[in-house]
Amino acid sequence: MKVIVSAGGTGGHIYPALSIIAKIKEKEPSSEILYIGTTDRMEHTIIPEKKIPYFAIEMKGLNRKNIFKNISVLKNYCHNVKILKQEIKKFNPDIVVGVGGYVTAPVIYSAKKLGYKTFIHEQNSIPGLSNKFLMHYVDKVGVSLPDSIQYFPKEKTILTGNPRSEEVFYAKEVSKKELGLSLTEHKKLIVIVMGSLGSTTMNKKLKDTLPLFATKEYEVVFITGKNYCDEYKKIKTSTNVKIVPYLDNMAQVLKKTDIIVSRAGASSIAEITALGIPSILIPSPYVTHNHQLKNAQALKKQRAAFILEEKDYDGEKLVAMIESLLTNKQEYDILKNNAQKLGITNSATKIYQEIKNLIDGEQT
Secondary structure, eight states: OEEEEEOOSSHHHHHHHHHHHHHHHHHOTTOEEEEEEESSSTHHHHHHHTTOOEEEEOOOOOOSSOGGGHHHHHHHHHHHHHHHHHHHHHHOOSEEEEOSSTTHHHHHHHHHHTTOEEEEEEOSSSOOHHHHHHTTSOSEEEESSGGGGGGSOGGGEEEOOOHHHHHHHTSOOOOGGGGTSOOOTTSOEEEEEOOTTOOHHHHHHHHHHGGGGTTOSSEEEEEOOTTTGGGGTTSOOOTTEEEESOOTTHHHHHTTOSEEEEOOOHHHHHHHHHHTOOEEEOOOTTSGGGHHHHHHHHHHHTTOOEEOOGGGOOHHHHHHHHHHHHHOHHHHHHHHHHHHHHOOSOHHHHHHHHHHHHHHTOOO
């Protein structure tokens, strides 16, 4: 199987794409993959490090505040379509897969115009501009959440879940000692993470919160994001608080996590529900359509998570919420069980099968 995969911008797009690639390689080890991303976003570093062939284009997203700047964006888009048509024909894939981010728009469009099979995946509850545009040029759409189906043509849309969930669910179980974080085996573990890139606003607030954990019996791992870790080097923390910029073994850490304090991005929700982790969600208010708040509300409605909005954030309030969960076993178990009920743990397999069916010309 020869597959072009495109996704970019944030970990919420890139890591599901990597989960799909991993599943394709698992099912068909001789498969050839070409990843198409940008020249200046996260994927430009992450994908080559994974030894996956990478082709980069200069691409910018639409400017929502100044429409006149979009003239250059559209010129750039048309230029990229010409380049991509040549690159796609040269690779000659069996299918082209888009997993979110504006870089996917010219990739999927070019592939469809050349007559190649196409598939896109939407992680969020409300689709972004790229997938709204691309739904007219694809053979199949996979969505993570049931509520997303309404935004796409019913006849070519299928609920797959988020592929990241399967990778996390089947991650190898290890002891806390093997995680490399100097954690105590018998103590409860709280993980705090504000998205794959971290958050400027929340990191400022969390500087004042971390000292509040000093006298606690549980341990805390705070993942700052690579760009923010230096800000914490001068901060003195107690031995039960570990500060790291990033974790390569995040899936294995999550398997040992008792409570997660997290943004409410699509991949985070998929991981939380796949493993049934009781969560305190702090949705990012800076995303389009406020979709993280909608993601969080969907879990809260099912009694599967607590919400603490950024505008209401207070360190003592967060600590109180954590301790309420740790001391109230009934509430803890309700969140855990309800989160598990929402999880889809075979998402990457479903997507692989849809891709395979499209290549083989089978209808689903």
